[in-house]
Amino acid sequence: MPSLRKDDEEPRFVRCSPEVNGLDTTPSIKTVKRAAVTKNFTGILHVSPSSSSESEGEEEGHVHMKRDTFRGGSVKLAGKGERDVDLTYNLLQTEDKGKVVMKLSTKQDIDVHCVKARILILVDISGSMGIKYDRRRKHSKLSRMKKFAIDLVDSLDDGDFASVVTFGEKTNVLVPLQEINSKTRSELKTKLETLDKTYLSTKTNLSAGLSRAIDIFSENATGPEDLLTYRNSIIVFSDGEINEGTKEPNKLIHEVREKIRRNAFDLDDSQNQWVSISTIATGNDVSEAMYLLSKCCSSDAFYHLDVQKSEENDPDLFLPVMLRKTAVAWNVSVVVEAVNGAVILNNETSQDNKVRLRGSRRGKEKMEKAFFYYDIPAASTKHIGVALDLSNVDSDANTVVLKVKVEYSKAVGMRMKYFVEIARGEFSDQTGRKSEAIKANLMHDARLISQNVLHIAAEHVKTGNIEASANQIKQGQSELQALMDKYGAMAAAEPESEAPRGRHCIVSTADTLMRSVRDMLQDVTVERETEKKETYADSIMNTMQSLLTELEGSKSTQDLHEPDGKNWARIKAVSSAISREAPTISSDVNTDVYAPLPNIRRISGNLQHQMVNLQKKREARKSAIPSIFE
CATH class of the missing domain: 3.40.50.410 (von Willebrand factor, type A domain)
Structure with a gap:
């Protein structure tokens, strides 16, 4: 068991090999010089006011991360065999740009022992909550x-x-x-x-x-x-x-966040x-x-x-x-730092779950990003995409371009961490793995597009402009088509990959457009428990079509310039499910693919029968989404 590292000891970085054919490979340990490490990797959470307006594409939330050491907190360096949260990654390079898609996953996917929970249900009892809504x-x-x-x-x-x-x-x-x-x-x-x-x-x-x-x-x-x-x-x-x-x-x-922090007794900022x-x-x-x-x-x-x-x-x-009762890790932070001339491209980097690093020097935001998860349930997977400008990095394959620190609390509260570094040469050494990298990058970019498009569409609905909202979703479909063309051509150029099927030019009708996007993503599939395959495009495009159908149906009944709260909530539910890769209760969301339920076979306690009910409802939920492909 590794011992606790004091602040002045030399940290170790772990080089995680990229995924090979979707499987995690065994990481190896590498020791680096102390000069290559700064205290920037030791980040703590801090809450401070923010006056910026909320924007799903740009707002980075109200959790802030400091760079100094934890106040009174001890953090254990997690060995490769004792990590509750694993990190692997796919790499893709185009000219002088590199994209890293990191995969955070929890291992417990068979039997899960429930974590003890304290649940408080807070219920609105305003008059409208008591209005009878059914015919009887x-x-x-x-x-x-x-x-x-x-x-x-x-x-x-x-x-x-x-x-x-x-x-x-x-x-x-x-x-x-x-x-x-x-x-x-x-x-x-x-x-x-x-x-x-x-x-x-x-x-x-x-x-x-x-x-x-x-x-x-x-x-x-x-x-x-x-x-x-x-x-x-x-x-x-x-x-x-x-x-x-x-x-x-x-x-x-x-x-609310200040209240939570004040009521944390003497917990340090990593646990409050x-x-x-x-x-x-x-x-x-x-x-x-x-x-x-x-x-x-x-x-x-x-x-x-x-x-x-x-x-x-x-x-x-x-x-x-x-999700709370199966959370094997919580207060999970991922801090990435571009080094040796590499620069983070913010607009092409994951936006959701991103938090601000406090005390950055001018221009430092191009070198560092931080991401935070309140908790990650067992048998769940989260992805973080980081785009890098490599034009100013020397050509030495051993030059490290990205340093990553993963830190989390175990279910019982112990704080754990480990380090990962990625070298420039790993981007070009992708023999036999590029098709997996293309899929990972395609899905990451599709999430970014959907997140931004649906945010704008929701803002239009909030002002009562239903037509502008519908047009925004259609524009998003066009952007997805261009994305599919880009990655489709990239996949076709790979000798080990089959050319994508059904490649079409952009056309005017939404139906044909979505068919072409679906075909372009045909080889990006998710294996379901029934051994049927469903494309990521089917999931995203069916859901977008569901939203579009609801919006079109609202045009005749919605008063101009009056907010449409129901459609606004639908769009937000879909957007957050896609960007957070989290299941929702909305019937407009296909949770089997881009917002999956945790893949747990058996769970301890009384929650087991609720899990069974959820599994039984999966097909019922899917059938609630109208499909234009049938």
Whole structure:
């Protein structure tokens, strides 16, 4: 077992071999000179206010990363056999530009023992939540929420904790934080039966509700070890805009994050993001605050629930709980630094999960980037793409161009880290592996395009300009076509690769255009459990077509310049699922491909039967997406 490294000791870098035919290869250890290492690799998290406007393509969130050492924290250097988070990568070079697509993966993909969880459900009880939406006038959003909360209690294990807090004009602790056992489980369910029979408020004070929820967690902790032992999660269920308390979304996010940090006892800045906040938005309002809470206070997708649709997707509401209870690593940071003349090309580098490095010198942002995940569930994979300008790097194959530091907390709270370095010569040494690199880069670039296009489309919907939003999605399809042409030609030039099938020129009709994009991505496939193959293009383009169909159907009923909250939420759910590679409960998202469920065969505890329900619903969810290819 490696010993703890003091600040003045020489760190070790691990050279991870690129993936070969999609399989991880065994890494080797390499020692580097101390002069090649700076304290820039030791980053800590810090929260500071941000006045910049939120932008899915440009905003880097409100988590900031320092470069100095951890305050009072010890970090263990993880040997290759004891890593909960593995890093491998694919490389691709075109002229003087290099692209690195890093793959972060967790190993536990067969049997997973649940992590203990403390779950707090925060429920909006404003008047609109009680409106009956079905023909028989029996069901409301609150009654739907009640069913979810009761089932959630059944899914938790003995030893977990649960609480329910309602918010409107005031907050009310409907169910205090209680340990789950045979007695309290029954009492909790009985209490939850009254959820849709409570007083409905005319106000919606989300900030007060969040503040009370955070206090409940810390009030029930005797010290920092309680925050590290449990996966703490707040699940917010709301349908409306904030009309009381802190209303400005960015200010709300800052206040919430500061509150979380202040309530962290004496945890150092590497561990003080001890609670995540998942949001489930419903209704017809634009929930900017709900979206930003999800974006800046969790690594989940943005959840959207259309209560007027079938209840088939209700089991999917357990995704936030399932992901928390299988999180084998949390507070995961990846810091990359371009060295020896290499420069990071920001516009072609992954945007989501990116955080700011504090104290950068002028121009330093072209050399360093940092990415942060609140947690990564078992059997999950995340990708980070970094584009490099190599024109000023010497031709020596051994010249290191990118240094990477991976740091995370284990489920029990111990802090771990390791280092990776990538040399220039590895870009050209891709014999037999270039086809895999092409696929990895194609999918990364497709995510970037989708993320940017859908962000702009959502902004148009927010102002009521449905036509502009639809046109933006169509323009995105054209950009994807150009991308497929580029990588298709690259793949065709490789002797070991077959030329892509069905290559077509860009045409005017959306149907033919999407068919051509689908064909260009034919060899980028995902193996499903049924041994059927589905292309990444099928998934992205079917979902985009679903959004486009909804937008076209809204033109005749939507008032000009009036926000369309339902379509806005749909687009945001799709965008966050693609960019975060995270499953959502939206029926507009195909979670089997670009937003996959964790590939867990068996999980301990009561959550197992919910996993089975999710698997049964996968085909039902897929069939809810209209396909133009059938």
